[in-house]
Amino acid sequence: MSLTTPRRTPKESAEIDAVLSRHPVIASVKDDDGLRAVLGAPCPVVFVLFGSVISIGGIVGTLKAAGKTVFVDVDLLDGFSSKPVVVDFLKASTQADGILSSKAAIVRAAKTAGLMAIHRLFLVDSFSYNNVPKQVGLSGADAIEILPGCMPRVISWLREDVDLPLIAGGLVCDKEDVIGALGAGAVAVASSNRGVWLM
Template sequence: MRDVLLDSPVVASVKDEAGMRAVVDAEPAVVFLLFGSILTLPDLVDRLRAAGKVVLVNVDMVEGLEGRDVAADFVAERTRAHGVLSGKAPIVKAAKARGLLAVHRSFLVDSFSYRALGRQLAISRPDFVEILPGCVPRVISWLREDTEVPIIAGGLVCDKEDVLAALGAGAIAIATSNADVWAM
């Protein structure tokens, strides 16, 4: 996925059915699926895979999986998703053990959450870390110095200036639900 992100550094974050329809024909090769239920997830993933997308499921936002330890098992056994996103280190670690791509999501709201992230990454050992909000280049550059884990900047990335600032600070990609940014 790292090579895919280097070629196409905008990740489409899809949060509803309208986003599903829009992303099928959109540029981004990687999709973070941020909605659904255990009943609809396999079909949602299949639709995105049929469009040639790399699909990672935010298991913290899927109804019926919300933060449960079996989330990685469900995604691996019941869907064709390439991987998962979660803010919970044990779920990210379990996804890696199942052979899935794993993104550790972290909301950095203060210095305490920033310092705790290093401990979480040591537990989860993710393929990528997504930090939110993604419009904070200074924090991206700090994290780039503190970890080898590739960084995806997500949340509140609204325009080309935000994308370029995040990439310039050291993020490998950005994730956004803004379809205008997908088309950049």
């Protein structure tokens, strides 16, 4: 399969590559128990997959105090609309380093605001796969996260065709999944499985 995506600037490449190269396992945190657990985990990068307009500042602050690089999934925050203004709020009211979103307009807004931005892409069939270049072209993302992440064959196709760091997320449950994703060309894996965090 042949896809074309926009090239990143050297500055954009260096920033996201530096973040993702520190450790190939990203901790995805879905609740307060996960938040407490990740504070002592060796994962320097955390994806926050929960929170609300009231709690997100505290969640991000706790992680930053523990020395973590924090990306907030803005699509999963309670009390926010799916509009680019959520990025302005996060930039002004939290210490988040970046965002995750499946919406190209929100990813683009994060880039404009000076935040790192990861475009989440749910690949469920050939139609969604073939739509990747259009979505990435619209968003200008620093990296993409593909879900589910336990698809080494698809990861290798994308790695050949997309000029962005690729993160495998969702259903990354064990060492075999991690090795398969990284071996296929993913630069990192994201998982909420605490056993994976310790690899």
